[in-house]
Amino acid sequence: MILLTWNCQGVGRTLTTQALGDIVRKNRPSIFFLMETKNNKVLQETIRRRLGFDFSNYVDLIGLSGGLALWWKNEVEIDIEASTKNIVHTVISEKAFSHVWAASFIYGSPSREGRDQVWEEIKCIGCSESLPWLCIGDFNEVLSTSDKVGGSIPNPRRLSSFHEMLTTCGLVDLGFKGPRFTWRNNRLGRDLIMERLDMAFANDKWRELYDQAIVLVEAAIGSDHNPLILNTSFPLKKVRKPFRFESFWTTEESCKLVITKAWEAFYEGSGLSKVCKKLRGCKEKLNVWHQQNFGDFRLQIATLKDRLVHIQEQQVFGFNPVCMAEEKIIKSKLEDLWQKDAMYWHQRSRIKWLQMGDKNSRFFYLSTIHRRQRNQIVKLKDAAGNWKMEETDISGAEQMAEA
Numbered sequence: 479m480i481l482l483t484w485n486c487q488g489v490g491r492t493l494t495t496q497a498l499g500d501i502v503r504k505n506r507p508s509i510f511f512l513m514e515t516k517n518n519k520v521l522q523e524t525i526r527r528r529l530g531f532d533f534s535n536y537v538d539l540i541g542l543s544g545g546l547a548l549w550w551k552n553e554v555e556i557d558i559e560a561s562t563k564n565i566v567h568t569v570i571s572e573k574a575f576s577h578v579w580a581a582s583f584i585y586g587s588p589s590r591e592g593r594d595q596v597w598e599e600i601k602c603i604g605c606s607e608s609l610p611w612l613c614i615g616d617f618n619e620v621l622s623t624s625d626k627v628g629g630s631i632p633n634p635r636r637l638s639s640f641h642e643m644l645t646t647c648g649l650v651d652l653g654f655k656g657p658r659f660t661w662r663n664n665r666l667g668r669d670l671i672m673e674r675l676d677m678a679f680a681n682d683k684w685r686e687l688y689d690q691a692i693v694l695v696e697a698a699i700g701s702d703h704n705p706l707i708l709n710t711s712f713p714l715k716k717v718r719k720p721f722r723f724e725s726f727w728t729t730e731e732s733c734k735l736v737i738t739k740a741w742e743a744f745y746e747g748s749g750l751s752k753v754c755k756k757l758r759g760c761k762e763k764l765n766v767w768h769q770q771n772f773g774d775f776r777l778q779i780a781t782l783k784d785r786l787v788h789i790q791e792q793q794v795f796g797f798n799p800v801c802m803a804e805e806k807i808i809k810s811k812l813e814d815l816w817q818k819d820a821m822y823w824h825q826r827s828r829i830k831w832l833q834m835g836d837k838n839s840r841f842f843y844l845s846t847i848h849r850r851q852r853n854q855i856v857k858l859k860d861a862a863g864n865w866k867m868e869e870t871d872i873s874g875a876e877q878m879a880e881a
Contacts, residue, residue, distance in 0.1 A: 479554070479572060480507040483583065484705035485616040485661075485676065488516040489525060489547075493809075494700035496816040500779060501696060502529045505707055508551050511566070511583040513616050515545035522547050537563055546585055560603075564596045567603055579610035579684055586618030586675075590636065593619055597643040604647030610684035613649055614708060616661075616676045621651065627659065627796050628671035649679035652708075656695030657790040660704040670797040676706050697786040699809060704790075721761050724768070736760075736767045775819040782808050782815070 482501065486494050489512065502510070510531065515522060519536055526534050531549035535558050539545030548566055550556050555571040559580075566583040582603055587593045600613065619640050620626050644650075659672035678693045685691070694707040727733045740763040745755040786808050789801045 479509075479710045480505050481509040481511075481581075481614070481708040481710070482507045482705055483511040483513070483615050483676065483708075485513040485585070485701060485703035487514045487701045487703065489522060490517045491700060493813055495525065496813065496820075497700040498525065499529065500783075500816060501705055501707075503776075504780070507707075508554050509556070509570070509581075510547075510549045511615060512547040512549075513545075513585040514543070515539065515547050516543065517545065535561065535566065537561055537566065544585075546583070548583060562599070564592070565599055565603075569609065577610075577687060579612065579687060580607050581612045581614070584613055584615035584617055586616060588618055593617075593636075594639065597639060601643055601646050604649070604681075610687045611647075611649075611681045612678065612684050612708075613647075613680070614678040614706065616703060618675055620673050620675065621677070625658070625674035626672070627794065628668070644679060648681045650681070650685065652678040652680055652685075652691065652693050654678075654693045654695050654706075656787055657697075657704060658695075658794060659790070660695060660698075660706070661702055662698070664702060666799075666802070667797050672793065672796075676703060678706060678708055695787070697783045697790065699783075699786070699812060721765070723764070727764070727768070730771070732767070732771070733764075736763050739763070775815055775822060779812060779815050779819065782812050786812075 482505065484498075484501075486498070488494060489498070510529075515536075516539055519538075522536065523534065526547075526549050529549070530551070532552045533550050533556070535548045535556075537544075537546035540563065544563055546563070546566060548556070548558075548568070553573055555573065557569045558566065559569060560567040564585050564587055568581050568583070569578065570581050571578050580603075582600065584596070584600070587596055604611070617640070619636060620632050621640065622637065623632050626632055654677075659674050660676035661673050663669070663671045665671070676695075680688075680691075688710040691708065691710045694709065696705040696707055698704040737760055740760040741756050743756070743759055745752045745759075747755065786805060789805050789808070792798065793801055
């Protein structure tokens with residue numbers, strides 16, 4: 479099961495909405511928790527339905543700030559046990575595996591006094607919760623001094639209070655893969671501050687139930703915060719994508735030339751055998767022509783997002799003007815590609831591929847093998863610069879390294 483959380487800092491902006499659509503299409507989550515929605519339920523319900531979620535629960539914003547949204551699909555049942563401006567505590571039932579567990583979706587208060595109150599609320603939940611328990615969200619607090627770069631040094635008393643709450647509740651950090659810092663103030667030079675505020679914690683029962691769960695940090699686009707992706711199970715295996723003749727190809731004059739040239743090629747065999755070979759030849763030529771002229775928008779988007787994650791990982795030591803400039807260029811390219819992708823899918827709106835998702839294209843989906851191992855390999859880049867996530871590819875690379 480895939481669970482997403484994101485402090486989106488307002489769902490109404492175009493870039494944020496595009497990022498929402500992309501992360502949902504890429505990961506197909508069962509549950510999505512949004513913080514600081516800063517918008518009314520009418521707009522949020524429109525976006526929810528567009529993204530394919532069946533149910534929702536909202537916490538209204540206060541003035542022009544705050545607001546929480548919890549969306550989920552029919553494959554899970556969620557009972558809302560408690561709901562405040564900072565915590566949505568739930569009991570989740572997975573229909574496919576009959577798993578039942580508790581999840582507290584957290585939006586830590588921006589104020590120190592408010593966070594103390596949130597810690598007390600979490601401790602009250604922990605004292606009465608006997609189920610496997612997950613706590614995930616934006617805690618608005620760091621775990622250690624290494625979780626912050628720039629600005630003032632984290633207050634030791636604040637760190638101690640945070641750790642005391644976690645210890646009392648028996649919660650353990652699930653770790654992460656991706657950029658360390660999940661929030662940045664996006665200022666320049668010495669004014670840049672980066673912190674790890676978005677995290678996932680769980681008790682022993684939950685970790686035993688999902689002993690291969692992994693937390694992935696996505697690229698920050700459309701918000702100062704990075705989304706978190708919690709994957710509780712093995713990834714789907716990649717299978718070959720079936721050939722489809724795209725209707726928009728017929729709008730290109732060169733498409734007719736490609737088909738004509740492929741059909742005129744000489745093949746030996748019987749009449750039916752020749753037809754089959756010509757059809758296969760047309761398919762291969764059209765695929766090459768498509769890649770040369772159109773390419774895979776989603777693959778380009780995924781590649782750019784991987785590059786963006788890499789750049790944000792490089793900024794561990796503070797402001798880097800080269801990285802910041804490249805990041806700005808990449809975000810501009812992503813915005814352009816998302817717009818083109820929307821036009822592309824509009825042309826094939828009669829087919830329910832957008833609603834169902836591309837079940838065969840999981841190339842940038844990160845696989846998991848072992849839980850919370852810091853030396854865990856979830857993806858490898860080959861000599862050609864391509865990311866490999868399949869277990870067979872990773873195992874083969876490890877064997878070559880050991881040889």
